[in-house]
Amino acid sequence: MAAFTELVFSGVQPTGNLHLGNYLGAVKRFVEMQDRDAQCLYCVVDLHAITVWQDPEALRGQIREVTAAFLAAGIDPRRAIVFNQSQVPQHAELAWVFNCVARLGWLNRMTQFKEKAGKDRENASIGLYDYPVLMAADILAYRATHVPVGEDQKQHLELTRDIAQKFNTDFVGSIAAHGHGEAFFPVTEPLIGGPAARVMSLRDGTKKMSKSDPSDNARINLTDDADAIAQKIRRAKTDPEPLPSEVAGLRERPEADNLVGIYAALAGITREEVLRDFGGAQFSTFKPALADLAVTSLAPIALEMRRLTADPGHIDAVLADGSARAEVIAAQTLDAVKDIVGFVRRGPSLQAVR
Ligand code: TYM
Numbered sequence: 001m002a003a004f005t006e007l008v009f010s011g012v013q014p015t016g017n018l019h020l021g022n023y024l025g026a027v028k029r030f031v032e033m034q035d036r037d038a039q040c041l042y043c044v045v046d047l048h049a050i051t052v053w054q055d056p057e058a059l060r061g062q063i064r065e066v067t068a069a070f071l072a073a074g075i076d077p078r079r080a081i082v083f084n085q086s087q088v089p090q091h092a093e094l095a096w097v098f099n100c101v102a103r104l105g106w107l108n109r110m111t112q113f114k115e116k117a118g119k120d121r122e123n124a125s126i127g128l129y130d131y132p133v134l135m136a137a138d139i140l141a142y143r144a145t146h147v148p149v150g151e152d153q154k155q156h157l158e159l160t161r162d163i164a165q166k167f168n169t170d171f172v173g174s175i176a177a178h179g180h181g182e183a184f185f186p187v188t189e190p191l192i193g194g195p196a197a198r199v200m201s202l203r204d205g206t207k208k209m210s211k212s213d214p215s216d217n218a219r220i221n222l223t224d225d226a227d228a229i230a231q232k233i234r235r236a237k238t239d240p241e242p243l244p245s246e247v248a249g250l251r252e253r254p255e256a257d258n259l260v261g262i263y264a265a266l267a268g269i270t271r272e273e274v275l276r277d278f279g280g281a282q283f284s285t286f287k288p289a290l291a292d293l294a295v296t297s298l299a300p301i302a303l304e305m306r307r308l309t310a311d312p313g314h315i316d317a318v319l320a321d322g323s324a325r326a327e328v329i330a331a332q333t334l335d336a337v338k339d340i341v342g343f344v345r346r347g348p349s350l351q352a353v354r
Helices: 020-033 056-073 090-099 104-108 111-117 126-140 151-170 172-177 226-235 254-267 271-278 283-309 312-341
Strands: 007-012 039-044 081-084 146-148 189-191
Touching: 007 020, 007 056, 007 126, 020 039, 020 056, 020 146, 020 254, 020 283, 039 056, 039 312, 056 081, 056 283, 056 312, 081 312, 090 126, 090 312, 104 126, 104 151, 111 126, 111 151, 126 151, 146 151, 151 172, 151 189, 172 312, 226 283, 254 271, 254 283, 271 283, 283 312
Parallel strands: 007 039, 007 146, 039 081, 146 189
Antiparallel strands: none
């Protein structure tokens, strides 16, 4: 079996309204992963964004805004590779190869497509249907071993594993003949966890916090100022009971569970530890404490995002540099994939030619 060194990849769509769920479920964890002994790649997935209509001028701003959020949250572009997907052509190229590996039946099971396409499925773009295959290509273009994401991406990561395994099996002879041992693609490990793997709406604890929720009060945006953050927490839906002292007492109390989970994730502690301090407390005590914590954690990020987005030239330079570094890795993978599949190619890899 080939040995794969640890490589972390994840992506965020530039579709506007980056929120607390994206931060706690993904971006905050990206920052923590930098301290592991691994190469990290963090990608603004603009090719994914256009699977639903995006206004071109707004899209450009949103790409820069997500990049600013990465940097403002603490991702260091010298240590991690920060880039946007459309600047590295190998993502789309590998997606085509994977389109020929993935099966229609696998994609037909994807629940996010069903949710996003809604009733008018005939009118959804083919890109929206193919979205998870492009996601597999994002990850496997770098032969990434670990992918930190929120819980809603679990099924997509299972598909990535299926595609990697089918490629490895379909081409096993050719993989060995080209000196890659028994397996070319790793079976990627999803990193889903912590107290905020699924942050729920502040208006309805049974619905995921989402960019597309029509109520702005349902989510805390990363661009919200201190007043807006505090007000949204104050108005968050709750039940009339005090907080329980055991985690089991949060069952059947989705709103309470959500707020305790948010507190835990922001403070870097567990739900148990939160309840050790707040068990028995009323929401009139807990909510102001949560609002204070959220404001101290998030307001500096919003401020830094504003500073960074005022200088788009700097952001574009970060993306250009990251894209060039990403492309060197992805080009090597694509050269090998072309050999394995049986294509005739032009010779030495891009690294040597450009
Ligand atoms: P996107 O932009 O929708 O979400 C970005 C990240 O935020 C997480 N997330 C949440 N986590 C907790 N609670 C929530 N309410 C919540 N809402 C969103 C998502 O799970 C995600 O980790 N398909 C991906 C983008 C992508 C990608 C990839 C990810 C494209 N290629 C390759 C990993 C690897 C997405 O939906 O992003």
